[in-house]
Amino acid sequence: MPEVRVVNVTKKYGKLYALNNVSLTIHDQEYFSLLGPSGCGKTTLLRLIAGLIEHDSGEIHIGDRRVDKDPPEDREIGFVFQTFALFPHMNTWDNVLYGPKVKNYDSKQAETIGHEVLELVKLSERLNAYPSELSGGMMQRIAVARALAAGGKILLLDEPLGQLDAKVRNDIRYEIRRMAKDLKLTAIHVTHDQQEAMSISDRIAVMKKGKIVQIGSPKELYMHPNSLFVAFFIGESNLLEGYVTKLEGKNAEVELREGYKIQAYNERDIKVGDRVVLAIRPETCEMKLGLIGEGLDGLFGQIEKTTFEGTIVRYEIRLVNGDRFVINRPSLTEEWVKLGQEVTITYPKEKAHLFPYPANGLSDEISV
Amino acid sequence: MLSTKVMDTLNSLSSKKHLKYTIYLAAIIVFFAIILIPPIIGILIKAPEIGNFLNYPELVNTASIAIVNSFVIGLIVAALDLFAGIPLAWMITRSKSRWMSILDTLADLPFIVPTAALGYSLLLFWSSDSGISGLFGSSIVSPGYILVMFLHFTFSFPVVVRVLVGSMLDYKMEYERASRTMGAPPLTAARTVTFPILKPSLIAAYSLAFARSLSETGATFIVAGLLFQNGPVFIQNLKNDLTAGAITTATYEGGTVFTSIILIAISLVIFGVIRVVGNRMRLPLGFFGKKLPVFEKKLSYKKGVLTRNTLALIVFFGIILLPSVFVALPAFQAITQGTNLVDALTGAGIWASFWNSLLLSYVLGVIVTLLGILAGIPMAILIARKTFGNLPSVILDSLMNVPIIVPSIALGVSLRFFWQGTGVPDFALLVLAHLAITYPYFVRSMSAAIERIPIELEDASKTLGAKPFTVFKSIVLPLTKYSILSGAIIVFTRSVSETGATLAVTSTLETAPVLIVNWVNSIRGVGTAIAGVNQSTVGLACGLLILFSFIVLFALRLLTKKKGKA
Structure with missing residues (x-):
């Protein structure tokens, strides 16, 4: 159901095109990556899909709903921030339960969801700890758990591994993919790390200067780059x-x-x-x-x-x-x-x- | 540019540890010996006189009511300021409109208008025929309790907005965005995430507004009318009674000390309570069943936002801005009448005293600012960089609060008691009083700025071979230039505005705001009548005072804009 369709979307900052007439369809339950150097527009595209910034023209559809005029809270998404953005004044448990509570689930239902997602990210202890007391890897897991608990069918990840050590990063990236697949979510993952994108994605869109250069499976991009840029940037x-x-x-x-x-x-x-x-x-x-x-x-x-x-x-x-x-x-x-x-x-x-x-x-x- | 030779000397001197510590120690000694200790001793010397004052139960009763008034007004006004300031600060920081920077500047306006002129402006606006009261045929708000509330609301509002805008600009939007992606409408996100995170600055804004309300004397005196008294007004009235021969010196001193001690004691307690309760208090994180989020959702979008912004703007323009600058009207009238302007510009008659007082205020302001910078920078470094360890820094930092919390008239009175009879000239006393009142503000803004400089930058500079003084000159100074200048602006404007402590410290020197208070009183038939003073002269005097303040601040702003890119 939650297929994401981006149609002719343009976003300008002053005279600069952050996104220039971008169109893209991400299939239901696909693990999709937006890959490109910094400043290519990948984060802008992700934030537009989430509704965190407003576009200048074009359409965004989630499932059979056109959402580009809706505020983020009405888009039924989960978003994992590069900085995690865990609320510093709430402990792990309250952070995770924030979504269900805001959405007015009754408290029993909210708690069940909380336990389920924490189980998923293998973090059922230290529920009383505040973000400042946790390691980067733990904060990352809680950020994912929190996004999942909010119940969206689309998981948006903005450089979710960027702040982690190389070792932790490698472990967690497969876990995130596994969870998305288990929960039958559509995942959109923004990264500048081509190795990361190659190893976890079903398909990748390579972006450059506000445009999509090529979309394809990791193998396609590697074996049949459609441009010098892709040949150079992938591998x-x-x-x-x-x-x-x-x-x-x-x-x-x-x-x-x-x-x-x-x-x-x-x-x-x-x-x-x-x-x-x-x-x-x-x-x-x-x-x-x-x-x-x-x-x-x-x-x-x-x-x-x-x-x-x-x-x-x-x-x-x-x-x-x-x-x-x-x-x-x-x-x-x-x-x-x-x-x-x-x-x-x-x-x-x-x-x-x-x-x-x-x-x-x-x-x-x-x-x- | 300093010549190489001077730099070399300063550098080699700065490398000497004992010299560095001597400077820091000197800063601490100055703080204790000149700012903190004298008022405490001053008030204790005169404590025995309280007995005399207690012999007049009527006076004691009046004093008690006045003190209660001070606190009730301060607490209510600070809350109202917060209530009105939050939507405005929100609008200034969140709206993408170009008008916002203008709104931001306008919000500072009441801060720039010296409070005495502000008081007169409000008096004209709310309760004279020439103001909006004229439309209704009678005075809407008569001098007294309510008008004092309006006044205090107006002059403490910019402080609240300034603090809130600053903290909202620093706030990491990612938290709020995260909340939105999980389904929270904007208002719910603000209540459950943004404001809890911004709580320390909400508390700071409330405390500062409260402190300002507690200290203000000159303008309050103008709008108080004949019946209303708060703490500072009571002290000032006692002084007038003494001059008029109605009470003895002992009664005056006893009454002053009595009122000051109680004001100080209660405000210390209240600030303590605000700190403790504020830190523990939590904004409702619960969701109150299903009703609150639904209600908040309704208020979160177009109509709700429009209503909120409109109300915030109406309050700001109608209650804060317009009354603040209303005094410009009689000033214009005075100009059109011609004679007044000629008299004023040539310094004829009473205008000679006006120019003298203006000159006195500015000379005083400049001296106080320079001394504040000189004594403040080492202290700020000491607090920010914990030169003598963590504990001394924390202690010094909390002690900085004391002169902010203590009502300025009480501070002035105590200083007067300490120094009187020592032969220290009144002007020096004025400098000391103003320094005590303004110094903490400078140190605060400065130490916060220094804390924001990563210590790595200083370390990097050292590894590249810079000596301590070069580090200071090439790293700390350029990066804090903006804060030094904005700190200097606060010190200068407060000094030029300050009335309470000035009145308490000296009877011979008349600064500009004191002169305006005296002139207004002359019109109202309170205190000594001054020949030649009427509505239009006071209007013109206020207008000129505001004009000069603007010019000075505008010049300083240009300076900060050009050079300060911190």
């Missing part, structure tokens, strides 16, 4: 500039700087002679020692820097034409390659995505 990509010199079906040949030619895969409407950017993910690449084969078979270069990052080793390679390229390799199951070593990089050519060179330049396109 990591090596970006190489060049011109298309040959096209045979979807197979393309691209000339990089210094006349260096490589193979790529054309999923888009790109023609011979077009200026392009090639995006290749570091983890799709193989690396062999020495300069093997010739021409189009691989990329040749020399290891310029190695960084040990725990599970992986990150190699920065200077290609023979002067471009830079990054590759990640497992740190424990492979022998590390030494600095200065000449290497050949190979990759499946269908994983080298071609994009037209952005009109405003590459650095503008991938700037966050």
Whole structure:
């Protein structure tokens, strides 16, 4: 029932578009993330859905109701704030029971709900503690419990894990997803952390400068980014500039700087002679020692820097034409390659995505 | 800019621990020796005279009624101020309209008008033929109890609004938003979340309004009429009786000490009670069955908000603002009549004394402000940074309340008793009295500002190699500039407005508000008649006084706007 539909919504702050004609449908019981760099409009969109700010134009529907003129208290939602916003003058129990009480449930019913949600977040002790006496993780759980207790069918989460330690963050994110699924809620989760979004979402909308760039499952976004921005923002990509010199079906040949030619895969409407950017993910690449084969078979270069990052080793390679390229390799199951070593990089050519060179330049396109 | 040499000297001096502590100790000594102890001793010296006063049961009876009046009015007026101030402050902080900054400035207006002029303005507005009473053919509010209430409501209102606006701007809206997302209509959210969180500032606003009502003398004297007396008016009347030879010096001193001690004692108790009860008191968190939220919901949206805002604006413009500036009307009349203005500007006749008193008030205000800043900054740092540990800071901070709580006329009387016969000139006494009254306000606003500077900023500056004085000059001073200036404004306006303590301390020096009180009394046939004083001269005098206050404050505001981006 509670499908959320956003239709042509625009919100301006002065002359600046926080949201520029955004449309989006979030399905019933979906765990949906709004992902993007800070200032992209994701929090604005979430707050518009909640009714915490007013939009300039467009429509917002929850279920079969149009809600964009309704105040937040009439929208039947639960909202988890980045700062938790637990009421400092109430203890855990009163915080959690606030929603049921405000909604005039009788006290027995309210208490039953209170116990249920606290059970859900695994926090049934310390009910008399005030927020200032609790750890970040506990406050986070209470904030979720409080939002759930209010009884909305839509759970809105604004960077709910932003204030937590990395370790706690990883545990709690799966718990929140589990709860949303158990309770059959529609959840909208705002984050700037692509890993977080990838690991918990059914679908993700990637946003940039007040617009939605791409909507898709984590896998779709990762495997088939529709733009350089998504390729760059989701995961990591090596970006190489060049011109298309040959096209045979979807197979393309691209000339990089210094006349260096490589193979790529054309999923888009790109023609011979077009200026392009090639995006290749570091983890799709193989690396062999020495300069093997010739021409189009691989990329040749020399290891310029190695960084040990725990599970992986990150190699920065200077290609023979002067471009830079990054590759990640497992740190424990492979022998590390030494600095200065000449290497050949190979990759499946269908994983080298071609994009037209952005009109405003590459650095503008991938700037966050 | 200080020259490098001076900076070097100051820096090397500031690095010496004992010098730093000497400055702090000096600040503490100044506070105790000049502000706190003399009034206490002064009043104790004269305590034996109370016996004499008690021989006149009629006077004792009048004194008791006056004291009760003071507290009843203070407690009621402060509550009314809160009641009227909350919707206005809410509107100022929440509305997105551009007019709000103008409304915000207007709310300060009664604060800027010296209370004596304010008193006269209200008198004209509410109870003379030239005011709205003229429309009804008789005086709507005659001088006396009710008019005093109106007056106190008016002059303590800006204090309440100022405190509330400040705290509402600091308030984290996220709490209220959270409440709304859980289904609370705006009014319910305000009652159950916002106001409980803002409670400390509600209590502070109430206390300040109460303290101001308790202390005000000059304007109250003007609107009190012949029958009504509160504590300060009673003390002033006793003094007039003494001058007129109706009572002996011993009776006067006994009566003054008697009234002062009781005023001080009760106000200490009341402030204690407000603190304790206020902290324990909880706004109703319960929901009173289903009726209250439903009722609140009805009042939360368009019609309800519109009604509330309209009422708040009517109260503000009709009861606060218009009566406050009404004195401008006779001032204009005086100007159009011509002769008065020429006399006034040339300083002819009685106007010579007007200009003298204005000059005296401003010189006094400037000196008091400068001394206050000088003695106040080290004290503020001491309290904010807990230089001597936690306990001394807490103690000093609570002691700062004492001069705020004590009615200023009682403070003035006690100071007079302490210093009289020591040969200290009256002007110095005036400085001391005004310093005692205004100093705590400055220290308070300053220490709050210093507390807001994260200590990390000072530490960062030190790790970058700054010596203590450079830290102060490059971090603390720029970040608190705005508070220093706004603190200075409070000190200056209070000093220029202050009547009660001034009357108590000196009979020879006439500051501007005292002069206005005397002139008004002359018209009303109370006290000494002054030749040449009439309605239009008083109107013009008030107008000029307000005009000058405006100019000075406007200049200070420009200064804060330009430089203060804290």
